Amino acid sequence: MHLSREEERAHQGELGDSLRKAMEILVALGDIYGADRLIPVRSVQVAGVSFKTIGEAGLEWISDLQGKVAVPAVLNPAGMDLHRWREMGIDESFAKKQLEVVEAYRRLGVSPDCTCTPYQIRPDFARRGDHLAWSESSAVSFANSVIGARTNREGGPSALAAALVGKTPRYGYHLEENRVPTINIAVDADLKPSDYGILGFIVGREVGEGVPQFIFRRRPDIDELKALGAAMAASGSVALYYFEEGGPEAPKGAEEIEVTAADLRAVREENAPDEEVDIVAIGCPHTSERELEELARLLEGKKVERELWICTARGIAERCPRLVEKIEGSGARVLCDTCMVVSPASDRYNKMMVNSGKALAYVPTLCKMKAAYGSAAECVEAATRRG
Ligand SMILES: C[C@@](O)(CCOP(=O)(O)O)CC(=O)O
Ligand code: SF4
Structure with a gap:
């Protein structure tokens, strides 16, 4: 060099x-x-x-x-x-x-x-x-x-x-020359926000180090893209993907894989929560302000019955103190500077429910705990359910 x-x-x-x-x-x-x-x-x-x-x-x-x-x-x-x-x-x-x-x-x-x-x-x-x-x-x-x-x-x-x-x-x-898509991913499903983590979990496993080019029915929003990319980087090692027209074209004849609603449903079912869940953790990657707003809305008037961690950047938490206060009023904790995967505090629990495809891939390997998956609303439901 x-x-x-x-x-x-x-x-x-x-x-x-x-x-x-x-x-x-x-x-x-x-x-x-x-x-x-x-x-x-x-x-x-x-x-x-x-x-x-x-x-x-x-x-x-x-x-x-x-x-x-x-x-x-x-x-x-x-x-x-x-x-x-x-x-x-x-x-x-x-x-x-x-x-x-x-x-x-x-x-x-x-x-x-x-x-x-x-x-x-x-x-x-x-x-x-x-x-x-x-x-x-x-x-x-x-x-x-x-x-x-x-x-x-x-x-x-x-x-x-x-x-x-x-x-x-x-x-x-x-x-x-290394930023060219290597594989097309046709997504044959109407995706809900919580499907992106699962989609990334599936696609990462399939493509490994490839550069996937997604063909979606609608353009995902920023939080959905954050969840998708995070999951593909954890279940595989995808560091770059494309998701819209205007990206470079995949080479003609590039392999194509299809992901259907049934594929998404199968992974959800395999990882559905049960009574073993003793902690719920959201914020992998760290939550955005918009995700905190949604959580504050979901937790309104509720009390948590098991530990609920919401991981975010201190800069985000400081930007919205009212939301943090509302969320913590339920007994949930908005934790900064850390996350459920890199903190040893997770070690004393048995099964963690997450709304992140990345955490679903990493919790069993890096934290040696069982993991379950659900949307943010399902996570709040599990954390606030009695008994
Ligand atoms: C768990 C992970 O998200 C962060 C852990 O990294 P570290 O503890 O900062 O080395 C790993 C990664 O995907 O980069
Ligand atoms: S494992 Fe931790 S550091 Fe990595 S994306 Fe998730 S929240 Fe962020």
Whole structure:
């Protein structure tokens, strides 16, 4: 990979040890994937924040770095609400480590808005055509597919390296030739909002790393696209999809798969909730303001009978305090900075009901719990049902 004089100096350690470490990661990745050079990124989203996932070794690696990020950078969810962790049942020792992780990132200049939906609070972070270095797979999918920006799925260390250098190696989804659809998905069903998570769950399994081009009966809205992309990135590893006319054409003869209403129904039935559900969690990816409005409406006049977590970005919760108050009036909790998948607080439950195709894929594997699926209304129903 070609390096400019300045990049070469950083790589040689002439600009300090941290930039040398960061450049080593970027150069190694660039060499492996055949990048010709580094390109500037507009923003970085750094995964590897929850102490549950990075542990002591991760904390040490981050703490040893010096300097400041060169471009705006934001964190992925942590293992707890940074203010209300006690309410989540998080123990002191975990909390101490988690706060150290966030502080170590903050010292480097990474914003501690721990969220997988930075686009919901910082629209300036990513615009059409921008190159980015984002990590969390649903954020990557949203950036590539809905915003029209360009990012690979970065690991925690490579994202942090990109933030310190302000650049990323040019390969993968930064290149036009890798952004061509590989498979058509004909959706033969009138989709309800809660069908998009299931659809993504099915399609991700089928297409793996492909680039699906959806043919829909109507254009999905932003929250539906967020749910669709998140699920495909979890049940498969889809980082880019197309969903409307005007995307590049799939090559003639590209494979086509059809998803029918019966397929959606089968997955719903397989994952229907039962009396074993002891926690309900919404907000994977983090809820939007509009989703909080819907939840406030659904919870009006009700009391929760089992734990109901609603995970969102602190920036969203702070923007709508009245909605948060209404929701919490029911006994539900609006948790910020964290999520049901990366928090160890989920561990004490047995079966989690979610309205997310992504969480449906990850809860059994990453949290070792059973999972059930339903719409937001069905989740509220399950959380507020007596007995
Ligand atoms: C669970 C997930 O959404 C986020 C976990 O990432 P981490 O704990 O920030 O490394 C993984 C992903 O899909 O990127
Ligand atoms: S809420 Fe879902 S999408 Fe967001 S970090 Fe957690 S698992 Fe990933």
